[in-house]
Amino acid sequence: MDIERQIDEFVLPGDTVALSTLPSPLDSSSSIVLGPGLHYDKDTSAFISHACGHIREPTSLTYYVDGHRPCASSLSTGDLVVGIVVRRQLESLLVDIGYNELASLSLYDFEGSTKRTKPNVDRGDVIYGRLKIDGECQPQIVCVNEDGKADGMGVLNDDGYLFDLSVDIANDLIGQDTLLKDLGNEIPYEIAIGANGRIWIKAKTTRQMIALRNIILERAKNKLDINQLKEVFAQSLVS
Structure with a gap:
């Protein structure tokens, strides 16, 4: 059984968190308020983290995960996002994409998925998908285009490298960065850039991924020209 994390302890997505000793977390008398990074799982009657950071209680019975989370409030329907699977349900997944609320992803929204052949996806897997619904509703993502094809979306290889970036820089990189194309001439690599400020990279070696x-x-950080950036890249490969 997983250890329950306590107030001020560090948590990862999917960790169970001990927030209250009251008989029922849903008892109206408890008045528990969940902030960013936490949700209540009705099936297991447990509080679950869907972010990395420390559990905080700024006021009595108010809790949230204090960690670096890129702002995803500017996301729109159709944006590509990189998410982390927090939980697998019978026919859907709950995915952390940087919203205060987890996104829903149907297991039928993968290329070739049927009732008999659902994709092999589980907690901790990294997903590349497209935002289907935003605004006041729970966000939903899909991993197929209008023709039912993956078009590069789906479960990303688990030996890739995932890191966060500002949403503005991530959007600058999407579809219009000549540097990424030039670097592809230097070494082969794969990249998935999310408008939610997450980037996944896969290259032949760990050193290459860190250099990228x-x-x-x-x-x-710095306004360097392409030649200067290539020099930084070359130095990263040998350092």
Whole structure:
């Protein structure tokens, strides 16, 4: 059985959190308020984290996960996002995409998925999908285009490298960055960029993946030209 995390302890997505000793978390007399990074699982009667960070209680019976979470409030329907599966249900997944609320992903919204052949997806897997509904509703994502094809979306390889970036920089990178294309001429690699500020990279070696991450972060911090950035990339490969 997983250990329940307590107030001020560090949690990961999917961790169970001990927030109250009251008989029922849903008892109206308890007045528990859940902030960003936490939700109540009715099936297991437990509080679950869907973010990385420390559990905080700023006021009595008010809780949230204090961690670095890129702002995803500017996401719109149709945006590509990178998410982390928090829980698998009978016919759907709950996915953390940076919203205060988990996104829902139907297991039938994968290419080739049927009642008999559902995709092999579980907690901790990284998903690349497209936002289907936003606004006041629970966000939903799909991993197929209008023709039912994956079109690059789906479960990302578990030996890739995932990191966070500002939403503004991530959007700058999507579909219009010549640096990423030029780097592809240097080494083969795969990349998935989410409008929610998450980037997944897969290259042949860990050193190459870290070098790619360094060059993207360097681009975000400093206004260097392409030749200068390529020099930083080359140095990262040998350092």
